[in-house]
Structures are given as C-alpha cells and as structure tokens.
Amino acid sequence: MPAAQPEFQFVRTAACRDARVNNCPEVATNIPGVVALRDSKRPDTIVTMTAADWVALTDAVKAGEYDVID
Numbered sequence: 001m002p003a004a005q006p007e008f009q010f011v012r013t014a015a016c017r018d019a020r021v022n023n024c025p026e027v028a029t030n031i032p033g034v035v036a037l038r039d040s041k042r043p044d045t046i047v048t049m050t051a052a053d054w055v056a057l058t059d060a061v062k063a064g065e066y067d068v069i070d
Helices: 051-062
Strands: 025-028 034-039 042-050
Touching: 034 051, 042 051
Parallel strands: none
Antiparallel strands: 025 034, 034 042
C-alpha cells in the first residue's frame, strides 16, 4: 500500500486570487522542511522539494536564470 500523501495547505499569490484568473501556481509550506507546488488547473500533480531547494529555485528565478522573454 502506498504511503499517504501529506495534507498540504496550498495558497495562491495575491495576483491569482482574482476569480477571473484560473491558472495559477500554488505553494504549500505547512509541512516542516517541505515545499509543495502545483498548478491550479492540475491540482492532482504535486511537486515537492526541500526548503533549501526552494530557496535555491527562488534565488535563481529572482536572478533571471529562468526568464523566457527575451
């Protein structure tokens, strides 16, 4: 029997709380040491990482490493 999925409490960014926006990234940090991500259009697909990996990812995003607009 597979292990039970933790009960993540996902939140949206302020920009995505508008009812007209229906495709937003959601983040859960309620489980110590774990950050969970999902797309609001695909809530059953959850990606998890360590808190340290989350910091590395957000630092890279802030530094422009994943910019897709030239």
